[in-house]
Amino acid sequence: xxxxxxxxxxxxxxxxxxxxxxxxxxxxxxxxxxxxxxxxxxxxxxxxxxxxxxxxxxxxxxxxxxxxxxxxxxxxxxxxxxxxxxxxxxxxxxxxxxxxxxxxxxxxxxxxxxxxxxxxxxxxxxxxxxxxxxxxxxxxxxxxxxxxxx
Numbered sequence: 001x002x003x004x005x006x007x008x009x010x011x012x013x014x015x016x017x018x019x020x021x022x023x024x025x026x027x028x029x030x031x032x033x034x035x036x037x038x039x040x041x042x043x044x045x046x047x048x049x050x051x052x053x054x055x056x057x058x059x060x061x062x063x064x065x066x067x068x069x070x071x072x073x074x075x076x077x078x079x080x081x082x083x084x085x086x087x088x089x090x091x092x093x094x095x096x097x098x099x100x101x102x103x104x105x106x107x108x109x110x111x112x113x114x115x116x117x118x119x120x121x122x123x124x125x126x127x128x129x130x131x132x133x134x135x136x137x138x139x140x141x142x143x144x145x146x147x148x149x150x
Contacts, residue, residue, distance in 0.1 A: 001039055001138050005061055005090075006016050008070030009079045010045030012095030016127040017070065020136065026127055034060055039140075061088040063112050066140075069094045069114050073102035073124070078113035085118030094119030095136065100126040 006014040015031050018040050034056065035042040041064055047053040049150030061067060067090045069080060085092035096107055111122045121137070125132035 002065035002072045002084055002142070003039060003041065003042040003063070004066050004068050004140060005043065006068050006070050006095075007043050007048055007057060008045060008097075009048055009072075009075070011128060012046070012072040012075070014042055014070050014076065017068075017095065017097065017125070020127050020130070020133055021140075029079060033049050033093035036063075049123065058087060060092055064090055067092040067118075069119050070097060071114060072096075072098045073107050073111050074098060074114075075110055077108075078117065080117030082116045083118055092118045093139075096122060097125055098126060098128075099106035099124045099131060100128055125135060 002025050006017065016026055019026055021039055031042055031044045033044065041061065041109065043057060047057050067085050067088055069092060070096070071078065071080075073096050077134050094111065094117070096114070096149055099107060106125055111124070113124050123132050125136060125137045127133070134150070
């Protein structure tokens with residue numbers, strides 16, 4: 001499995017995705033620091049929300065195979081600047097979370113924001129009803145991400 005670094009704002013579902021990936025029960029757990037595992041690098045939302053912490057994201061990205069930009073489907077704005085992933089020098093994709101909470105038009109808007117930030121592909125998921133997770137996990141288990149290039 002490719003090691004995925006999850007970057008997104010606070011409470012967008014990064015840790016819930018990690019729990020689903022491991023087959024754990026969904027349990028709210030505030031990520032206080034970067035959490036390293038064999039499959040994921042789970043980053044606190046504050047690292048994205050405070051630009052003075054971007055250097056920690058850039059340094060941690062060196063240990064990832066792929067970068068996952070995570071944004072909830074009902075987000076009111078994008079915390080990612082255009083081309084956000086360019087300095088990370090890793091293939092990037094997007095994950096729209098909480099798809100059960102928004103309509104298709106809003107999901108399309110969030111998908112566009114992730115693509116502008118550098119996501120070459122976007123997965124629409126819900127940890128509550130498990131939609132989109134099989135496709136995401138199959139993608140992560142590919143030997144090479146043929147659709148992602150850097």
